[in-house]
Amino acid sequence: MSATSANAELTFLLERMAGGDKAAFAAFYKAMEKPVYRFIVSRLNDPFESHDILHEVFMDIWRSAGKFEGRSAVKTWVFGIAYRKVMDNFRKHGRVDVRDEMPEQVDDSPDAGACLLASQQAEHVRFCLGELKDDHKQAISLAFYEDMSYGEIAEVAEVPEGTIKTRIFHAKKLLMRCLQARLGEAAI
Amino acid sequence: MSTLPELTEDEIAALLPFLANDTLEGAEREAVQAAVDAAPSLQQELEALKSMRGQMQAEEVSSPGEFGLARLMRDIEAEQRELGKMQAAPQRSNIWKLAAAAAVALFAVQTVFVWNTGGDTVELAGGGSQAATGVQLTVAFVPDATEAEIRNQMLSLGLRIVGGPTALGLYTLSAQDQTSAERAVRQLNGLDTLVESAELTEGGQ
Numbered sequence: 104m105s106a107t108s109a110n111a112e113l114t115f116l117l118e119r120m121a122g123g124d125k126a127a128f129a130a131f132y133k134a135m136e137k138p139v140y141r142f143i144v145s146r147l148n149d150p151f152e153s154h155d156i157l158h159e160v161f162m163d164i165w166r167s168a169g170k171f172e173g174r175s176a177v178k179t180w181v182f183g184i185a186y187r188k189v190m191d192n193f194r195k196h197g198r199v200d201v202r203d204e205m206p207e208q209v210d211d212s213p214d215a216g217a218c219l220l221a222s223q224q225a226e227h228v229r230f231c232l233g234e235l236k237d238d239h240k241q242a243i244s245l246a247f248y249e250d251m252s253y254g255e256i257a258e259v260a261e262v263p264e265g266t267i268k269t270r271i272f273h274a275k276k277l278l279m280r281c282l283q284a285r286l287g288e289a290a291i
Numbered sequence: 292m293s294t295l296p297e298l299t300e301d302e303i304a305a306l307l308p309f310l311a312n313d314t315l316e317g318a319e320r321e322a323v324q325a326a327v328d329a330a331p332s333l334q335q336e337l338e339a340l341k342s343m344r345g346q347m348q349a350e351e352v353s354s355p356g357e358f359g360l361a362r363l364m365r366d367i368e369a370e371q372r373e374l375g376k377m378q379a380a381p382q383r384s385n386i387w388k389l390a391a392a393a394a395v396a397l398f399a400v401q402t403v404f405v406w407n408t409g410g411d412t413v414e415l416a417g418g419g420s421q422a423a424t425g426v427q428l429t430v431a432f433v434p435d436a437t438e439a440e441i442r443n444q445m446l447s448l449g450l451r452i453v454g455g456p457t458a459l460g461l462y463t464l465s466a467q468d469q470t471s472a473e474r475a476v477r478q479l480n481g482l483d484t485l486v487e488s489a490e491l492t493e494g495g496q
Contacts, residue, residue: 125364132360140354151439154355158438161363219339228346243308247344252314253306272305279339 106176109134113177121169128165135178136161138249139185145244146189146237156192160185175258182245182259193237214283231281239274242267296322307333311340355438358452362438365456425465426472427453427492428479432462436485444485448475463492 113134119127139160144153163184171180232240245251245259253271257264296318298306303326309315310323327333355362428450432441445452445464449471454463466472472491479489 125367128367129360129364132363136356136359137352137354141350141352144352149439150353151442154359154438154442157355157359158362158366161359162366165363165367216335219335219342223342223346225346225350228343229350232347244347246308246312246314247347250312250314252316253309255314268302268305271308272301275304275308275340278343279336282339282343 110176110178114171114173117168117171117177120165121171128161128168131164132161135181138178139181141248142182142185142244143189145232145248146241147192148233152192156185156188160188163188176255178249179251179255179258182249182251183261186241186259186261227282227285230285231278234281235274235277238270239277242270243274243278246271298322298326303333307337308340311337311344358456362456425451425467426469428464428466428472428476428489429492430462430464430479430489431487433485433487440485444479444482448478450475 113131116127116131116134120131136157140153140157143156143160144150147153147156160181164181171177175183232243235243241260242256245256246253251259253264253267257267260267298319303323306315306319306323307327310320310327315323327337441462442452448466450464450466452462453465455461464475466475476489476491479486
């Protein structure tokens with residue numbers, strides 16, 4: 104199914120949900136539950152807490168289905184809700200993420216060949232993704248799990264497109280460096 | 292002949308993941324693609340990003356699925372009932388309000404003491420069923436208990452959720468044996484802030 108027809112179908116379901124159609128809600132849940140859950144759990148790293156956040160996200164979707172105006176894709180709107188719920192959760196728990204800060208000037212470029220080898224192993228990718236701080240992880244997750252454009256990611260996170268490009272730039276560099284290091288460790 | 296936008300090395304590096312996920316468009320795409328075509332190191336980097344994306348998308352995720360949907364439906368229906376009550380309230384006399392409150396209280400008491408007599412198989416709220424093993428207990432949690440709290444408690448007591456929540460909000464849990472089930476019932480009934488009631492399920496072994 105193309106992105107356009109998938110969006111049309113989700114919009115149709117939202118319209119029915121706005122009229123109180125629970126069967127439409129169940130269909131909407133089945134279509135969106137896994138990607139939204141994956142996004143949440145990739146950021147919280149706690150499956151049980153992620154279940155609760157997912158629940159809150161879909162309750163919000165049900166309650167505000169009638170408010171969707173179609174100014175963005177349904178997927179972007181849904182991930183925006185999930186993004187804000189996760190941020191609320193971080194604020195509630197006073198979670199401050201200070202990992203992976205990198206200096207302004209980075210003069211060593213990762214070896215792309217080594218990165219390519221390491222990127223073919225899921226455990227290395229999972230480990231390195233887990234090492235990123237939240238802003239970076241969120242941008243990479245939406246780009247690679249959900250195939251979102253930088254414009255869509257900016258909409259979800261409610262930041263300028265340039266901010267997303269900067270986050271992706273740093274995240275990519277850190278991921279590459281981490282993958283290269285992992286391959287080096289495995290070879291020892 | 293179209294003129295490609297001039298992009299710096301950093302801009303190309305930032306846009307490379309969007310070439311990998313195929314969301315770059317127009318002149319920007321052409322410019323990044325041209326830079327990749329001209330530099331073997333960028334080609335390798337692009338391949339690494341595509342591979343990373345492939346690994347991430349192939350990753351299995353164990354989401355709440357039908358359990359999550361059943362929980363949502365239960366909460367949506369509860370909200371609708373509340374809303375219905377609030378809308379109807381101005382037209383009713385105080386006697387009716389009292390009667391409604393009594394009915395709700397009675398319903399809550401019944402909820403607590405409902406016994407699951409389903410034998411070895413429990414019907415899941417989402418419509419499926421699964422064979423349940425061990426000794427079963429039926430538990431009503433307080434309405435604002437979160438799934439994380441419930442699951443943490445289940446883990447600490449060595450219990451497994453094998454059914455629910457039903458439309459009444461009841462969970463069917465499974466313990467390894469009779470002794471651990473009885474101990475779990477005692478401990479759960481002591482958790483006033485989380486559990487409304489816990490009972491061994493009749494015939495649930």
